[in-house]
Amino acid sequence: MTRIIQTFAEISDQYDVAFVDLWGCMHNGLRAFPDAVAAMQGFRARGGKVVLVTNAPRARGPVAVQIDRLGIPDDAWDSIATSGDSARAAMFRGAVGEKVWFMGEAHDESFFEPLAIIDNPVPVRKVPLDEAEGIVCCGPFDPHADPDVNRPEFLYAKTKGMKLLCANPDIVVDRGESREWCAGALARLYTEMGGESLYFGKPHPPIYDLARRRYAALDGAVSDPRIIAIGDGIRTDILGAQGEDIDSLFITGGLAAAETKTTDQPDPAALDDLVAAEQVTPTYAIGFLR
Structure with a gap:
């Protein structure tokens, strides 16, 4: 109770x-x-x-x-x-490969800054989807767009066996009175489509x-x-x-x-x-x- x-x-x-x-x-x-x-x-x-x-x-x-x-x-x-921080540690240990397709906004670029606590970090670099080994998802490109707009890219990634590293498991947040989609909504969609999503935040x-x-x-x-x-x-x-x-x-x-x-x-x-x-x-x- x-x-x-x-x-x-x-x-x-x-x-x-x-x-x-x-x-x-x-x-x-x-x-x-x-x-x-x-x-x-x-x-x-x-x-x-x-x-x-x-x-x-x-x-x-x-x-x-x-x-x-x-x-x-x-x-x-x-x-x-x-x-x-938790997801970055996994990325620099190679959880989704060296060449990654990045999903997120400009303010999320700090995700790729070096992490001193990792010995011999994997040299991760951002590449186009068709060159990628995995996906790093900090959030949608447009937080107001329905996650379904990513289905074509996710279908391609799934058929290539890419893992999606989800840096924020939240589905939505409210910015003032406006509700926005988060990375968790994309990871959920990717999983529903048969892809593999890796989570590091709550819960x-x-x-x-x-x-x-x-x-x-x-x-x-x-x-x-x-x-x-x-x-x-x-x-x-x-x-x-x-x-x-x-x-x-x-x-x-x-x-x-x-x-x-x-x-x-x-x-x-x-x-x-x-x-x-x-x-x-x-x-x-x-x-x-x-």
């Missing part, structure tokens, strides 16, 4: 570290949520640690720059673990391993921390927490606002219906992180 809470402070003293999603929890793609920032600042003031765990298909450096620009200050978090284990390592590297980290995952994606943040056997706080006013009938708080019956339909049970729920 999911418990609906009013503020994170009600339960925060039970945890040493929070694995906190960014988009939909801390910001909406345009600006930070002041109440969410204050909640994380308060948690840290009481001794907690905040690891931002995001399916962004970029390294943590560019993500830190982005969230600062959106209004999330340094004192609201301790470290960052990104799907991009899959590699990003949680990275988040734990980022926490362990912090001053004051404890050896067996009490962890809570916070996020608005029931099939990413909450399912991932369930798979890792850690508690979770579901932010219902994000991606699931309509399904949970959230204005300030979720409608209890609507929340129960969503939990039953998804067969994923958050430990706690709240309308917005505060």
Whole structure:
């Protein structure tokens, strides 16, 4: 049974570290949520640690720059673990070959920057699809276009036996009031067509391993921390927490606002219906992180 809470402070003293999603929890793609920032600042003031765990298909450096620009200050978090970092490590170990077809926008090009932690990295280079050994997908070329527009290219790639490395398992995000497709929607389509997609972000284990390592590297980290995952994606943040056997706080006013009938708080019956339909049970729920 999911418990609906009013503020994170009600339960925060039970945890040493929070694995906190960014988009939909801390910001909406345009600006930070002041109440969410204050909640994380308060948690840290009481001794907690905040690891931002995001399916962004970029390294943590560019993500830190982005969230600062959106209004999330340094004192609201301790470290960052990104799907991009986890996926980049796999790419430079040769997961999809040396010659790759890149899917994404210009701001995703940082995905190919060298990764110092990999010994003897594969010399990956971007090539046209007909020369590629695999696909690196950071997102669609046009985030508003239906993923089906990629069917011809995916059919060709599937017949060539290419693997698709998905740098962001999210299906959609809401940028302000506008909903956009993410790399996860393309990877899902490729898999449905019979191709093989490789995932590294939430809800899959590699990003949680990275988040734990980022926490362990912090001053004051404890050896067996009490962890809570916070996020608005029931099939990413909450399912991932369930798979890792850690508690979770579901932010219902994000991606699931309509399904949970959230204005300030979720409608209890609507929340129960969503939990039953998804067969994923958050430990706690709240309308917005505060």
